[in-house]
Amino acid sequence: MQFAPEAQILILNGVILAVAYLGIYPSLEEKTLNRIMTIDLVLSALAVFVAGALFWGSGVPFSMLFFETNWAVFTIVTLMVMEVPLFLNFAKKYGISLFDDDQR
Numbered sequence: 001m002q003f004a005p006e007a008q009i010l011i012l013n014g015v016i017l018a019v020a021y022l023g024i025y026p027s028l029e030e031k032t033l034n035r036i037m038t039i040d041l042v043l044s045a046l047a048v049f050v051a052g053a054l055f056w057g058s059g060v061p062f063s064m065l066f067f068e069t070n071w072a073v074f075t076i077v078t079l080m081v082m083e084v085p086l087f088l089n090f091a092k093k094y095g096i097s098l099f100d101d102d103q104r
Contacts, residue, residue: 005060009051009071013079016047021086031094036087044079051075 003011020043025036055071062074069077091098 009075
């Protein structure tokens with residue numbers, strides 16, 4: 001079964017986020033914003049690397065509803081959009097402060 005290119009990227013992003021938010025992040029001994037951001041940077045690079053392995057040089061356009069873009073922009077934007085609600089829920093559940101208390 002062949003999936004549309006957009007679906008392939010969305011599935012890739014979904015799997016990476018599922019592993020992160022159901023496995024990696026809950027198992028962290030110290031759940032801090034800096035620690036999560038560091039791991040998230042690595043996972044985001046993994047998503048871009050895998051998407052690049054699939055679509056680099058293919059010229060396949062990716063639809064972002066109102067415009068078309070390349071695989072890299074599509075991967076990064078959809079990963080961010082998918083992750084924001086997951087991160088906010090995780091931060092609330094584990095009491096992770098999004099802002100330094102001294103700056104309030």
